[in-house]
Amino acid sequence: MATGADHKITVTPSATRAGSGGWVAVVALSLCVATLIASEFMPVSILTPIATDLQLTEGAAGQAISVSGLFAVLTSLTITSLTSGLDRRTLLLGLAALMLVSGALVAFAPTYAVLMAGRALLGVVIGGFWSMSAATVMRLLPEGQVPRGLAMLNGGNALATTIAAPLGSFLGQFIGWRGAFFIVVPLAAITLVWLWRTLPQMPSPRSAHAANALAVLRRPEARTGMAAVALLFMGQFALFTYLRPFLEGVTQLSVSLLSLILLGMGGAGLIGTWLIGRAVTRSLCATLIVAPLAMAAIAIGLIAFGTMPLPTAALLAGWGLIGTALPVAWWTWLSRTLPDDAEAGGGLMVAVIQLAITLGAAGGGLLFDTAGHRATFLVSGILLAGSALLGVLGSRKPSLS
Secondary structure: OOOOHHHOOOOOHHHHHHHHHHHHHHHHHHHHHHHHHHHHHHHHHOHHHHHHHHOOOHHHHHHHHHHHHHHHHHHHHHHHHHOOOOOHHHHHHHHHHHHHHHHHHHHOOOOHHHHHHHHHHHHHHHHHHHHHHHHHHHHHOOHHHHHHHHHHHHHHHHHHHHHHHHHHHHHHHHHHHHHHHHOHHHHHHHHHHHHHHHOOOOOOOOOOOOOOOHHHHHOHHHHHHHHHHHHHHHHHHHHHOOHHHHHHHOOOOOHHHHHHHHHHHHHHHHHHHHHHHHHHHHOHHHHHHHHHHHHHHHHHHHHHHOOOHHHHHHHHHHHHHHHOOHHHHHHHHHHHHOHHHHHHHHHHHHHHHHHHHHHHHHHHHHHHHHHOHHHHHHHHHHHHHHHHHHHHHHOOOHHHO
């Protein structure tokens, strides 16, 4: 892998010293991730009261989710070049402050326009933070500890994804949808103070020319890896998005049993994020290949055994165990394959993931409506197997073994 001297990240004394105490900052970043993801998905469970209070249709209220995704994509593609020369500590603190402002805007929104503005700001924070995440962990921790640091960040993601919707629904009954959203404000304030106290100075790796996220695609290994990531998330969300109608219509579960299975799936995801760091350390190459193949096998297994509750619950627990943690492997791949372009590569990966989720969910919905769950899950398995095949090609480097 070619790495010109003009592209290398300069390790400053402050960044070097961060190696010993960097874990404290990584924990703070994990809290930031959990707060961000909880904020992103909380509207799912409280759309009806939002729509009623602001006199909207539920479809219009649902755009509060899509607008944050749109701004996350736009931000992830541009933030590296727009913030060239800005200390990354200052940038991350600014994003944490913006998260606080976003939470306050949404919680006190008098109109639909203010609500959408607050959600757009949240999208900026999501895109900006995730774009910086791999590069930041690389500067806070020694190289051998980076996979564990990325796994910790993904653990915050998994925890928030598991509890955001049920917590929002539960709290909304007692303190209203505005109160549920306002909880983000003190969490963002805690995160801001914690990051301010623990993040070292991290001068921008490029003050003259910042790499453009799309320019990373000029590198063959980047094109292969990003294509594998796209297939992975398309396959995952083509199936995952339609689990509820599958469990209700095919497995014939009650709402309480369905919720229990989904909770077990989330719990397995938390375990997976704890295990993935060890798997990646032993063999990143094998993880990138075997994990999506296992998910493809689970998709086929759901076609075969989807009418049986216990096998279905076991298969979905396996899906959560692998699927929730697998992004850690690809973020680790990014840190090893593009160490000189970790910020630009991170921005590109965030954009690829967001677009792949959108395409997978939309395409899966069309298949589910027109051809049923079997066709949807079969296509999911094919996409996941394709990700594994590209993983073989993308991991043919000694440094990834």
